[in-house]
Amino acid sequence: MIRLIGFDLDDTLFDATELATQARIGGLKKIQECGLNYSLQEGINGLFEIVKEFGSNYTKHYDTLLKRMKNDPIKYEITMPDFKIPKYIAAGIMGYHDVKVKKIKPFKDVMDCLVDLQKIGYQIILISDGRAIKQYEKLHRLNILHFFTEIFISEEVGLKKPDPEFFNYCLREMDVLPSETVYIGDRMDRDIEPANSIGINTVLIHRKGKYDPIINGKKYRYQADREISSLEELMPFVKSIS
């Protein structure tokens, strides 16, 4: 008997990767709009290098990029190398933020799925890695916060994926057994493997991002109990094992 449905957040319920890309480019374009002439392509390359180098939660992406631009105006095709950095950091952050706020939306199969699960009376929880305030902001802006009985964010819990203990902790808090739980995520390594390992029923959703085994072509030693390409396929699966 299934009682609990757990979801991953980023790239499972909304297109986090694409949104971050769009927002970063939005920031770069805003810097141009505000008067700094440079090669957008070099700017994109430079920014994505920095994201790779310092991680996506680093708070000084644009600071670092603009310093590098100032140090190497030729590479970035900057005609006026004597520019003021904070002016353009502000433009970058503003452009980034405005795109993020404006464009964040759930994948189109999400709302119906959450409504249907709730109608039947399943408890719905979220199990997500990340910084608590950032994850909650996403949930607020996606307007899906009210669907969840409980929200577990790694920063708050003090455990993170792929540690199976993170999943164990959530289930203990909910007083539900792994066999009574279905967990849906987009990543084999961080969602499916740890949830599998403690006996949760796992569903891999193909979102065609870089972690999708169809896209990255990786082979894994384990598999999800079910693979789906839309959340429309979730309810039939849940019913089939209930």
Place this chain on the structure above:
Amino acid sequence: MIRLIGFDLDDTLFDATELATQARIGGLKKIQECGLNYSLQEGINGLFEIVKEFGSNYTKHYDTLLKRMKNDPIKYEITMPDFKIPKYIAAGIMGYHDVKVKKIKPFKDVMDCLVDLQKIGYQIILISDGRAIKQYEKLHRLNILHFFTEIFISEEVGLKKPDPEFFNYCLREMDVLPSETVYIGDRMDRDIEPANSIGINTVLIHRKGKYDPIINGKKYRYQADREISSLEELMPFVKSIS
């Protein structure tokens, strides 16, 4: 001969005090919308106490308020004291930010004044205290950045009001004499006194905020060369001394 017009930013070119108040209340209301029931009036009192205690550039206003709420649910009339703090910090920050972005606008006498000054060929600069990125973001969102030949923010310069050296530095950078300069601000202590002291022509604008001598009733040992209640009165003054 007047060549340079300098402006203060906060509460001179836009209503910074009122905007901050509205944004803070916007954050408090968003926290309620997201499910935390508490007395809005107590929330407002609590938040404004924290702003007074830690300053307006402190980054943990809502964190601190929510911790205090949790510690004293009776005072804040909270019915469910076992709430998750990060969820509501996110709501508060989001509500605050959304109001700030949506409602920031120049005082209604600003655009005409800047356009007219620019047409005549005066150089226009900004001399403002604050954190560089925050001040630039305001200028971007107010859509007035392009009017200024130069922008001097205390954090970038390493000097701040009421140090007259901050004003001296800006004038040296612009290669303009104090007697060729008019500076407009809303505060006697931070704008008028230091600018006066080095011989700049000073204009006090009455914006009816808490620093307005008409409102706070304070007596000062010095006075501005001109007091105005709208920027419409600026150009006639500048012409009269040119």
